[in-house]
Amino acid sequence: MTSVNAVLQQVQLLLDQRLQLVLGRYTSLKQLQQHDRQLIDCARLLLPADPASALPAWAMWLCGNNHQTVLNLSDTQDFVFPEAAWLLLKQLKVRLFPQLDAMQLMMPEADTQLAPLNWQLANSLQLTLNPFTHETGLSAAALWYLGGSAQLQLLPSLLAFKQQLATDAPLQLHIELAMYLWGQKSDETSLCEKLLASEQLTVEQLMVLIVGAAEPAKASMINLLARTEANMALAMMAMGFSGQLKFVPLLAELAQQSSSKDVAISALDMLLGVMATDSLLAEPKALQRVLLQRHSSRQICGEDMSEPQLAHLWRSGNQLQRQLVACYRCLAQADIPLLNTHSLLGAV
Numbered sequence: 001m002t003s004v005n006a007v008l009q010q011v012q013l014l015l016d017q018r019l020q021l022v023l024g025r026y027t028s029l030k031q032l033q034q035h036d037r038q039l040i041d042c043a044r045l046l047l048p049a050d051p052a053s054a055l056p057a058w059a060m061w062l063c064g065n066n067h068q069t070v071l072n073l074s075d076t077q078d079f080v081f082p083e084a085a086w087l088l089l090k091q092l093k094v095r096l097f098p099q100l101d102a103m104q105l106m107m108p109e110a111d112t113q114l115a116p117l118n119w120q121l122a123n124s125l126q127l128t129l130n131p132f133t134h135e136t137g138l139s140a141a142a143l144w145y146l147g148g149s150a151q152l153q154l155l156p157s158l159l160a161f162k163q164q165l166a167t168d169a170p171l172q173l174h175i176e177l178a179m180y181l182w183g184q185k186s187d188e189t190s191l192c193e194k195l196l197a198s199e200q201l202t203v204e205q206l207m208v209l210i211v212g213a214a215e216p217a218k219a220s221m222i223n224l225l226a227r228t229e230a231n232m233a234l235a236m237m238a239m240g241f242s243g244q245l246k247f248v249p250l251l252a253e254l255a256q257q258s259s260s261k262d263v264a265i266s267a268l269d270m271l272l273g274v275m276a277t278d279s280l281l282a283e284p285k286a287l288q289r290v291l292l293q294r295h296s297s298r299q300i301c302g303e304d305m306s307e308p309q310l311a312h313l314w315r316s317g318n319q320l321q322r323q324l325v326a327c328y329r330c331l332a333q334a335d336i337p338l339l340n341t342h343s344l345l346g347a348v
Helices: 004-021 029-044 057-063 082-096 112-124 140-148 152-164 171-181 188-197 203-212 215-226 229-242 245-254 261-272 274-282 286-292 307-316 319-332
Strands: none
Touching: 004 029, 004 082, 029 082, 029 307, 057 082, 082 112, 112 140, 140 171, 152 171, 171 188, 171 203, 188 203, 188 215, 203 215, 203 229, 203 319, 215 229, 229 245, 229 261, 245 261, 245 274, 245 286, 261 274, 261 319, 274 286, 307 319
8 A cells, every 4th residue: 555655746847847947948838748647646645634644734634525624835845846736736636626616625714914916826727807896906916806807898897997996096007908908999008018127027018019019019128138237037928929030140049148047048948949949059050040930920939920830839849839839829819818828727
């Protein structure tokens, strides 16, 4: 009989591996799903947990077939990424106990530390919630969830809420972002600048704005970000999101510097694809071949941006490339939700 401690150690190892695997350049959807299924199967071996066993708090919570116990962020501090571990464990519990109401896994409003994670969890579980009636109330995280949830029927409620706020209220920016995801065009550069000035701009938001913008606005946002060293990582990511091969030489140069290597390579992966990026960095002459190519349309992973290419990347790309695909699809059709490819089983 397999010992509980041995199973526990294996589950913890698989959890830690998964938190790293989802960030990997070479991790395809198939590889991620294989690992996630192994994690789910291994976690089932912990069931049912003996209340007298000395399991860590997160494992006791995971094995509980109820909503009575609470998973706190302090319970996941031993993992390499505590917040990501909290989200992953919540999703894992839904798989272990499908009869549980997934909405009950969201934390109560009083837990302000976990309030943003609540809405990330709702997105990861693809729950359909109305932030205007939910007990956690409206926040930047709730509005980002709303925009990505494709609940277009809530547009009147969103507009009414917008009118109730002062024009300079911080949430106005996040309302504008939610409406942008629903096809309500805005000045991307202005929105990017305001989010940057308020220190609220995230990589996910930047991806949406760059993907949705016309070429002049893309250049304006990249120039805005590149003005300061503190925002250079965001500028490099924006170059990768842009689909413009003119940034390849600069990114290839930045990929040779230890301080910018990882981000520059991620940006190149989105423009050229992982294998082409590896070839470029291993053989400098490959850069000339890239520059000699003439493309009339936006590029994504070494090909013209097209639905067949997006479909191929959704099946075979790494999770950052797949997130870029999800962004393209959401902005192309407002009733398609913005999926989170870091979700358990890859948002499929």
